Amino acid sequence: MHLAFISLFLYFERRIMIKTVKRTYRFRIYPNPSQKELIEKTLGCCCQVYNDFLSMCIESHEADKNYSIKKYDLIKLLPEYKETFPYLKEVDSIALQQTVIHLYDAYVNFFRHNAEFPKFKKKKNDYGYTTMNIKNSIRFVADDIQIPKVGRVKVKAHRHLPESFKFTMVSVSRSGKYYYVSLLGEEEYFDYGEYIKESLDPNNSIGLDFSLKHLFVDSNGNHLDMPTYYQDSLTKLAKEQRKLSHMKKNSSHYQKQLLRVKNLHEHIANQRKDFLHKASRKLANTYDYVFVENLDLKEMSERRDKLKLGISIFDLGYGTFLNYLKYKLEWLNKKLVKVDKFFPSSQLCSCCNYRKSSLTLNQRSWTCPICGFKHDRDYNAAINIKKEGIRMILNPSN
Template identity: 45%
Template sequence: MNKAFKFRIYPKTEQQIVIAKTFGCARFVYNRMLADRIQHYKETGKSLNNTPAQYKKEFEWLKEVDSLALANAQLNLNKAYKNFFRDKAIGFPKFKSKKSNHRSYTTNCVNGNIKVERGYIKLPKLGVVKIKQHRDVPDEYRLKSVTISRTPTGKYYASILYEYEKHIEPVEPEIIVGLDYSMKELFVSSDGTSAEYPKYYRQSLAKLKREQKKLSNCEKGSHNRTKQRIKVAKLHEKVANQRKDFLHKSSRQITNAVDVVCIEDLNMKGMSQALNFGKSVSDNGFGLFVSMLDYKLREQGKQVVKIDKWFPSSKKCSGCGEVKDALLLSERQYHCEACGITLNRDYNASLNIRSEGIRMLLA
């Protein structure tokens, strides 16, 4: 089993410089490898297996940073390719922008190069960095990797991944729910409930939108614009943290209450729905929610059953099994011509997801 702990770290100025350099090099290697792969494919029709080592001759400065960070940049690129080939809807790997707010690199633990000891973490090329470790890590956990990140407001974090042995007795599935993705409410459950983001979160989100609008009206290069940008970045962080807290709470509640969660393997369905509405699905947090559910359930010998994304969960009648040819996104009620029932659209879908999941469990 794997478990990640995220702790705030306090690098000194010279360490911050090394971190910034490593972000830059990891991004450079990623982009360069991607560009060369695209070019190679255009010229030969074949894929290219390039590695960071090849670039170190031409770009000597790459040797100055943690080589494992570069190796992980390659792994990330490989993963992006793999995801793309598995599901074209995910889209072709993208270049990483210098302007991106998300800055991070990952390094691995080999031969004790990384150590966490009371109040400090030892990292390759950085040395000893102060860490705020608010939770104890059990002794038998083995450190695998560390992801160093910096938020737009200048806070540094180390997300430390541990591996541990645990014998988990599988739970006999008795309580089973189906969850249907809902853009507005995160999900609607077959037990009749739905997850609603709390009011304080919606308020923060609304405030963020207002402040973003203000920012876009600020004159370029002005002092006010800089001030407003920091304000927006701080709100972004707040919203993201509130969302994460809520997703943790919600996934914990479900994990404690049920044995199996059936869910559509959907990321992409949500994405296309959101695109239809002209909104970004990333704000909804459903993907993060599913991965939280997945590991929380597995820790207890429980499971997530993923339903094929082509399964007609919305078009099918949960009462009689009749499948409609078409169902508009605007139809919030499901009305079945065959058996006459009328149900909330998402609730109907969650019931279908549940029965399909049970069918898969028994198959």
């Protein structure tokens, strides 16, 4: 009864500790030809403003070395400047203002922090412009996103924004042939603060054994595989790449096919990320500790080539998965713990601790000669990783 009361108290205390974290969400957008033209025009205008204002800063500094430019003096020059180049009035005025502010920051940083002197921008390069979300001027409408001046642009929202996410700045950018919109803002998360030690339970944990066949096998005997739709995409990519290799280089068919292959690559990368995000989120929400082996992925990849294991751990995204898992756990003040890479997780019997040193890499299962338990190699290893992880938490000195 008393314990229940304490945990209820802790629960409410925790609820109060909501912190905010800065986040950026980036989505690909599909502007139509006239929208594309306007975006390009805005990028061009911002480039011009940046370069001309940078020249002005340099000139005024050369004229009077003691004069330091003020941000609002620079911004105040904009209306007059626009009169000289009336076409500037056709693009998002906030974007031009933000360009001046960026330039001012870069220029001042040079003097204050010995940062690099701002470079003149080139129109050809990939870059973006920033505008502001004022009174919901930027918002999602069905499958589109409303952008000031540009209007409703088709957007590929591959993930839902968290309800607590609020954004003020939005940047529209071009990278190669693709256009993107990035929403910069803040979202809330629960901070468990000073209750970390009391609230983390080593027994509410899971061990993961990296497996060549699956993404991982866990200490509950479950395994996770990359989804079949991902495998299907890989098959499709191989097919399209084969087609490409038979085409005459630089012909129009070749260019079209090249674009198709590039798009498919990006699609696959997004599918993989999406899957790994969901899988890591699930573990982070469920467990206080996740125990894994401290694998040297680079070394393993080299060893894979030698052993001709034929499948890359990078293809399976295990490294990315661990990164996602680590920061998702950290957000909840939980922990990813790596056990020593020399810990013999596969060789130990998880029932009686007998060590079978003669176990080879190809042996997928083995029977313990002492207790007679028949082990699946990966499942047994995952249990040992969990046991070792709990031991490390409870006896950190040993």
